[in-house]
Amino acid sequence: MIQRDARQFIPNSEQALQDTTLQTALARAKSGFLGKRRKAIALVDDFEFLKQQAQAAKQRALDNIPALLDQFEHNLNAAGGQLHRAATPDDLNRIVLDICQRRQAKIITKGKSMVSEETHLNTALEQAGLDVVETDLGEYIIQLAKEPPSHIIAPAVHKTRQAVAELFRHHHALGERDLNEISNLVEEARQMLRQRFLAADVGITGANLLVASTGSIAIVTNEGNGDLTATLPPVHIVTASLEKLVENLEDAGAILEVLGRSATGQAMSAYTTFFTGPKRPSELDGPEEMHVIVLDNGRSDILQSEFAAMLRCIRCGACLNHCPVYSNVGGHAYGSVYPGPMGSVLTPLLEGLNQGHVLPNASTFCGRCAEVCPMGIPLPDLLRKLREQEHRQQLDSTGWRMVLRFYSWLATRPRWFHLAMRAITFTQRLLRDASGTRLRVPFSNGWNRQRELPAAPDATPFLQQWQKQQERKP
Ligand code: SF4
Known part of the structure; x- marks a missing residue:
């Protein structure tokens, strides 16, 4: 069984690679995501420009988070809503539970919220006897299956x-x-969920953006379930993380321009809604109370660190869809809330390096994630920095540390280094297969079964060529 523990990435991946149903689902999903994104971007004159606008908007906000949070609170209050600051996941769960208990709520509908996954909110509410219903189709499916999401925008x-x-x-x-x-499956889920929407006492959603200048929150979904969750029950609770703040509606627009295209290949989702406070006296629809809970969970520290760029992430999922590791093992193998390249950076930052140190190694460093990230997050650089920390804190394996130590000894002694290179060149000649182009390395059948290790050509090594050239110089 796949384990929800980031340290189990390797055994989890081995299992995932043997799972033929998972492999079929992943192959289908990958081609869909990649093709749609490519087409959506091709329709824009200058996607690079849109990306720069979005990145600048996000960076402006990250440079000014405390003041923006105060401004957001002021404007949310003015619109009749209430802000709650949660330092830890437990704080967030407690605030939600307090609101639900004060309202004597029994049925809670939920829109998709990765923050609530981060805090394990469903478990906390269910343990308190509340009936929690996920309303995003993917989330509903995995709730029935009692599984965690395997993708940040397509949980099932x-x-x-x-x-x-x-x-x-x-x-x-x-x-x-x-x-x-x-279509029959969708229709059936709609029928089942409609009853729950109408009976819900509290609706909980995430938020894609928190707009400081107006006190609004923006929710982007593909099914409209977020809107029903936010407007039908008498209480709307929003769970969002600190980095969702932006200065104003123009900056929110700049981010939305790249979000839909990078996530689902749409110019913009049809269900992009801004909510500013609860229902006003003159309005017929909407909740009586609106609470926005902003989770820190270590983000203030990340903001001050060399990993601050990670907080520009808008959870579009493009890095997951283009990652050769994610697309072969799927999200559950990561054993963490956030999978793929963005999760391999975020998990050690949020849960600590002790818990997440294996994940930065779940990368080929091909650089595709950074190439497709609309927010210009240098994911391979951040993964490399985490690997350095892992090595410094001696969390990597003893065998690997000894190999690195030996290499660093060798690489700083040119005579020994050249001798070793000659020995390797000689040995690899003995290991060539019949074609003379590939190597068969003894005791590594697993490796050889999956890959080809090319044999080095018989040409004169570079250093010898260089020395000869220097000798020929007058
Ligand atoms: S890291 Fe970049 S590509 Fe990956 S989810 Fe975040 S914004 Fe999207």
């Missing part, structure tokens, strides 16, 4: 249509029906 991406049909048959007592088409 690891499930095939057949697996979802099986889940629905098991959990919905609706008798015989045709669940072969995706």
